[in-house]
Amino acid sequence: MTNAPELTQVTTVEQAAQAKGEIRAGGTDFQDRRRHQVSSGPIVDIHRLPGLSAIDWDERGAARIGTLTTLTTIASDPRLRDAYPGLAQAAGGLATPQIRAMATLGGSLLQRSRCWYARHPEFRCYQRGGDRCFARDGEHEHGVVFDTSPCVHPHPSTMGMALIGYEALVEVNGAQWRTMEQLYGDGSDPTRDHRLEEGELLTTVQLPPPVAGERAAYFRAIQRREAEWAIVEAMTRLCVQDGVITFARVTVGAVARVPRRLKHVEAALIGQPPTAVTLEQAAALATAGPAPCHTPSTRCASFAARFLRPSSERRSAVHPGRPVDRLAGDQQRIPGVRELACQRDLLSAAHRRRHKERCGRVRGHPRVFSGKPDWKHSRPSGTTSRPGGRTPRSSSNRTRRPPA
Ligand SMILES: Cc1cc2nc3c(=O)[nH]c(=O)nc-3n(C[C@H](O)[C@H](O)[C@H](O)COP(=O)(O)OP(=O)(O)OC[C@H]3O[C@@H](n4cnc5c(N)ncnc54)[C@H](O)[C@@H]3O)c2cc1C
Ligand code: SF4
Numbered sequence: 001m002t003n004a005p006e007l008t009q010v011t012t013v014e015q016a017a018q019a020k021g022e023i024r025a026g027g028t029d030f031q032d033r034r035r036h037q038v039s040s041g042p043i044v045d046i047h048r049l050p051g052l053s054a055i056d057w058d059e060r061g062a063a064r065i066g067t068l069t070t071l072t073t074i075a076s077d078p079r080l081r082d083a084y085p086g087l088a089q090a091a092g093g094l095a096t097p098q099i100r101a102m103a104t105l106g107g108s109l110l111q112r113s114r115c116w117y118a119r120h121p122e123f124r125c126y127q128r129g130g131d132r133c134f135a136r137d138g139e140h141e142h143g144v145v146f147d148t149s150p151c152v153h154p155h156p157s158t159m160g161m162a163l164i165g166y167e168a169l170v171e172v173n174g175a176q177w178r179t180m181e182q183l184y185g186d187g188s189d190p191t192r193d194h195r196l197e198e199g200e201l202l203t204t205v206q207l208p209p210p211v212a213g214e215r216a217a218y219f220r221a222i223q224r225r226e227a228e229w230a231i232v233e234a235m236t237r238l239c240v241q242d243g244v245i246t247f248a249r250v251t252v253g254a255v256a257r258v259p260r261r262l263k264h265v266e267a268a269l270i271g272q273p274p275t276a277v278t279l280e281q282a283a284a285l286a287t288a289g290p291a292p293c294h295t296p297s298t299r300c301a302s303f304a305a306r307f308l309r310p311s312s313e314r315r316s317a318v319h320p321g322r323p324v325d326r327l328a329g330d331q332q333r334i335p336g337v338r339e340l341a342c343q344r345d346l347l348s349a350a351h352r353r354r355h356k357e358r359c360g361r362v363r364g365h366p367r368v369f370s371g372k373p374d375w376k377h378s379r380p381s382g383t384t385s386r387p388g389g390r391t392p393r394s395s396s397n398r399t400r401r402p403p404a
Contacts, residue, residue: 005021005040005041005042005043006021006042006043007042007043007045008021008042008043008044008045009045009048010044010045010046010049011048011049011050012049013049013173013174013201013203016044016046016049016201017173017199017200017201018199019042019044020042020044021041021042021043021044022039022041022042022043022044023044023046023201024043024044024045024046024047025046025047025067025068025104025106025107026047026070026102026103026104026107027047027102027107028095028099028102028103028107029103029107029111029112030107032119033112033119036119036120036121037121038118038119038120038121038128046068046201047068049068051066052066052067052068052069052106052203052204053066053068053069053070053073053104054066054069055069055073055074055077055079055080057079060209061083061209061210062206062207062208062209062210063079063080063083063084063206063207064204064205064206064207065080065105065204065205065207066105066203066204067104067105067106067109067170067202067203067204067205068104068105068106069104069105070100070101070102070103070104070105071091071092071094071095071099071100071101071103071104071105071108071159072091072097072100072101074087074088074091074105075088075089075091075092075100076088076092082210083207083210084166084207084210084216085214085215085216085217086162086165086166086216086217086218086235086236086237087159087162087163087166087207089216089217089218089235090158090159090161090162090218090233090235091158091159091162093158093218093220094108094158094159094220094229094230095227096226096227099227105159105205106202106203108157108158108159108160109157109159109160109163109170109183109194109202109205110157110193110194110196110202111156111157111193112127112193113127113151113153113155113156113193114142114153114156114229115127115135115151115153116139117133117134117135117138118153125151126150126151126190126191127151127190127191127192127193129191133150133151133152133190135151135152135153136150136152140152140153142154142229142231144255144256144257145232145255145256145287146255146256146257146260148186148187148188148256148257149187149188149189149190149257150190151190151191151257153257154253154254154255154256154257155184155187155193155253155254155256155257155258155259156229156254157253157259158218158220158230158233158253160180160183160184160253160258160259161233161234161235161251161252161253161254161259161260162218162235162251163180163205163207164180164181164251164259164260164261165235165236165237165249165250165251165261166207166208166237166249167179167180167208167249168180168205168206168207168208169205169206170183170202170204170205170206171202171203171204171205171206172196172200172201172202172203173199173200173201173203174201174203174204177206180259182195183195183196184258184259185258186258187256187257187258188257211237211239211247212239213239213240213241214237214238214239214247215237215238215239215240216235216236216237216238217235217236218233218234218235219233219234219235219236220232220233220234221233229254230253230254231254232252232253232254232255233252233253233254234250234251234252234253235249235250235251236248236249236250236251237249238269238274240274243273243274244271244272244273244274245269245270245271245272245273245274245278246270246271247270248265248266248269248270249261249266250262250265250266250269250282250286252286262285262286264285264288265282265283265285265286268281268282268285269282
């Protein structure tokens, strides 16, 4: 006798909507939760559902992407890269080539929280039917910067952040259209990561027509070289005409219960000349109003003083007067990334101190990457672990051993 869960292979959207069980697309997040025994029951496999892995273009030049399209396809499609550069960069900058080859657009948008408590079978927090958040009083090193919900783990979806910046619509069950904001809600509900109900299948993502002359960049801070969820990530789209910024979209991910569009930063950019001063002023607004979980503001201020100065000096690649479209093009500077990354440092500081007491060595500070691996500094061939130490714990292997 076998304990294998019931598996339904569906061939139409109607079948998928009626079938009872949890949807599996590429399976990269789904299988991880099954392995950690935080998901069980029947499986509805949509991986071979026909018609959902195409990219179509309408007469306005706008793309319609099926939700079974893999992230590799989105990252490498030449027409998408041209029309929606920020989206393609985001798809190519997350996870690893192997994951991107399996992961689908729909699964990427609907992946569940990476919180180590929620991914351990013995912790029943809000996300798993319980009535408390263990992270709030426990380990919340990777917790939110914008504390807006009883749950303090940020939304993990890079593609969600990028699609909010592109003001995309998602199609549910091949029939209704919703905005990205409707898909995720305002993040105040601690029990769920998105607002799809059972029996609702994400079928297509509709992008608006491309904006002429757009330059865009995706940027992330990550705790190790690659293969990790971001500590903070941002995507910026800009148009510059006659020496003035005419169009701006700034979104950030991994800092709140849902990916956020920073409209006040956009407003500070539009109508301004594209100089480093404008960028600095707009970037300074990125953290306006955040309430980092469990970090008293006085500690924020003192850490900010220590962290902001050296990091801004290190990244002095921004020279006054340098045109913003070139900066966006070479990804040297995205408004808000550094400031948000520094906020995240504040949250990490207490954890690093405890780690040093326990292990006698300091944990590395987050490093900022543009999504591309830094091959120059990669590990020498033949070595299997970091020189002088064990492989650092990542969000993924951390889930196997929850904190006491
Ligand atoms: C090492 C590593 C690093 C990673 N780094 C990042 C990162 O930086 N940023 C990031 O965003 N992700 C990251 N990921 C996560 C990865 O992107 C997701 O696991 C992947 O996108 C999920 O896609 P999938 O098709 O495998 O989804 P699945 O695992 O099959 O499904 C995920 C969830 O979505 C639901 N679902 C899937 N498709 C549909 C649909 N069409 N309609 C309704 N529900 C659906 C499923 O029920 C399930 O709950 C990383 C993963 C790993 C292993
Ligand atoms: S942060 Fe959210 S997912 Fe993590 S323990 Fe708290 S309620 Fe659960």
